[in-house]
Amino acid sequence: MTTRVYVDGQEGTTGLRIHEYLALRGDIEVLKIDPDKRKDPVERARLLNAADVAFLCLPDAASREAAAMVTNSHTCLIDASTAHRTASGWVFGLPELAPDQRQMLRQSKRIANPGCHATAFILLLRPLVDAGLVPADALVTATSITGYSGGGKKMIEQYQAGGDPALDSPRPYGLTLSHKHLPEMVAHTGLRTAPVFMPIVANFYKGLAVSVPLHLQELPGMVTGHQLHDALSARYAQERFVRVMPLSDPSTLEQGFFDVQACNDTNRVDIFVFANERQAVLMARLDNLGKGASGAAVQAMNVHLGKDEGLGL
Ligand SMILES: NC(=O)C1=CN([C@@H]2O[C@H](COP(=O)(O)OP(=O)(O)OC[C@H]3O[C@@H](n4cnc5c(N)ncnc54)[C@H](OP(=O)(O)O)[C@@H]3O)[C@@H](O)[C@H]2O)C=CC1
Numbered sequence: 001m002t003t004r005v006y007v008d009g010q011e012g013t014t015g016l017r018i019h020e021y022l023a024l025r026g027d028i029e030v031l032k033i034d035p036d037k038r039k040d041p042v043e044r045a046r047l048l049n050a051a052d053v054a055f056l057c058l059p060d061a062a063s064r065e066a067a068a069m070v071t072n073s074h075t076c077l078i079d080a081s082t083a084h085r086t087a088s089g090w091v092f093g094l095p096e097l098a099p100d101q102r103q104m105l106r107q108s109k110r111i112a113n114p115g116c117h118a119t120a121f122i123l124l125l126r127p128l129v130d131a132g133l134v135p136a137d138a139l140v141t142a143t144s145i146t147g148y149s150g151g152g153k154k155m156i157e158q159y160q161a162g163g164d165p166a167l168d169s170p171r172p173y174g175l176t177l178s179h180k181h182l183p184e185m186v187a188h189t190g191l192r193t194a195p196v197f198m199p200i201v202a203n204f205y206k207g208l209a210v211s212v213p214l215h216l217q218e219l220p221g222m223v224t225g226h227q228l229h230d231a232l233s234a235r236y237a238q239e240r241f242v243r244v245m246p247l248s249d250p251s252t253l254e255q256g257f258f259d260v261q262a263c264n265d266t267n268r269v270d271i272f273v274f275a276n277e278r279q280a281v282l283m284a285r286l287d288n289l290g291k292g293a294s295g296a297a298v299q300a301m302n303v304h305l306g307k308d309e310g311l312g313l
C-alpha cells in the first residue's frame with residue numbers, strides 16, 4: 001500500500017530536499033499542489049487532509065496555521081519549523097533521543113522535528129545528563145558553526161548574490177542570547193538552565209558543528225574524558241545514524257583542523273570527545289539540510305510508519 005505524502009512549503013529549501021528523498025521511493029505517492037495555489041488556504045487544507053503524512057516546511061506562523069487546518073484524525077503532521085517543538089501533544093522527532101522515543105513517534109500524529117543546532121546539542125548532552133556525568137543544574141556554553149543554507153531561501157540568495165565583503169568572513173549571530181532553539185535545548189536535554197549559545201554562520205552552503213567546552217573539575221566527582229566518551233558510545237551503540245568517533249579522534253588531531261562539512265549529503269551525526277586531564281570539548285557535526293532538517297523529517301516518517309529508517313541514499 002502506498003503512503004500519500006504532501007509537503008506544505010514544497011518550493012522551500014527543506015521542502016525541495018524532502019522531495020528528492022521521496023523521489024527515490026516506490027512506496028510513496030506525492031500529492032503536489034499547483035504552484036499558483038501553494039499559498040491558497042483552501043487548496044492547502046484539501047491536500048493536508050488528503051495526506052497520510054504531511055510535512056510542514058514553512059515559517060512558524062504558517063506551520064501553526066497548517067496544523068489548525070487538519071480536521072481529520074488520520075493525517076500525521078511532521079513539522080520542520082520551530083512552532084511545536086516544546087508544545088504539548090507533539091512528540092519530538094528525534095528517534096535517538098531516548099529508548100522510548102521511537103514508540104512515541106509510532107503512536108503520535110503530531111511530530112515536531114528538532115532544529116539543526118538543537119539536534120547536535122541535544123545528542124551531545126542528553127546521555128551525559130541522564131548518566132549524571134553532567135548535572136542537570138550545570139551551566140553550559142555552546143558554539144555552532146553553520147553553513148548559510150540554514151537561513152533558508154533568503155539567506156541563500158544573499159550569500160549567492162555575492163558582492164558583500166561582510167559575508168566573506170564568519171559572522172556570529174544570536175547575540176540577543178535568545179536563539180529560537182534554546183527552549184528545545186533545555187526541554188530535551190534535562191538541563192535546567194539554557195546554555196549560553198553562540199551560532200556562527202559562514203560562507204559555505206551546508207554543514208554544521210556544535211562545540212560544548214567543559215571544565216572537568218566543575219563536574220561532580222572525578223569525571224574523565226573516558227567516562228564522557230563511554231557514556232556517549234554506550235547510548236548510541238545501536239544507532240545507525242549516530243557515530244561516536246574515537247576519544248580525542250587521532251585523525252582529526254593529525255589534520256589539526258575539524259572538518260565541519262564531513263557529514264554533508266548524509267543523515268549522519270558524528271560525535272567527538274576531545275579531552276585532557278582537566279578539560280573536554282564535546283563536538284557534534286551534521287548536515288543541517290540532512291539530519292538537521294529534511295533527512296531527519298523523512299527518518300521520522302519512516303519510524304512513524306514502521307518502515308526501515310534508511311533514506312535510500
Ligand atoms: N534550512 C534549514 O537548515 C532548516 C530549516 N528548518 C525550518 O523548516 C522550515 C522551512 O525552512 P526552509 O525550507 O529553510 O525555508 P525557506 O524559506 O527556504 O522555505 C519556506 C517555504 O515556505 C513557503 N511559505 C511561506 N509562507 C507560506 C504559506 N502561508 N503557505 C504556503 N507556503 C508558504 C515559502 O514560499 P515562498 O517561496 O513564496 O517564499 C517557501 O517556499 C522553517 O520553519 C525553518 O525554520 C528546520 C531545520 C533546518
Ligand SMILES: CC(=O)N[C@@H](CCC(=O)OP(=O)(O)O)C(=O)O
Pocket residue numbers: 080081082114115116117146147148149150151152180181199201292
Ligand atoms: C544559518 C541560520 O540562520 N540557521 C538557522 C537555523 C536553521 C534551523 O535549524 O532551523 P529552524 O529552527 O528554523 O528549524 C538559525 O540559526 O536560526
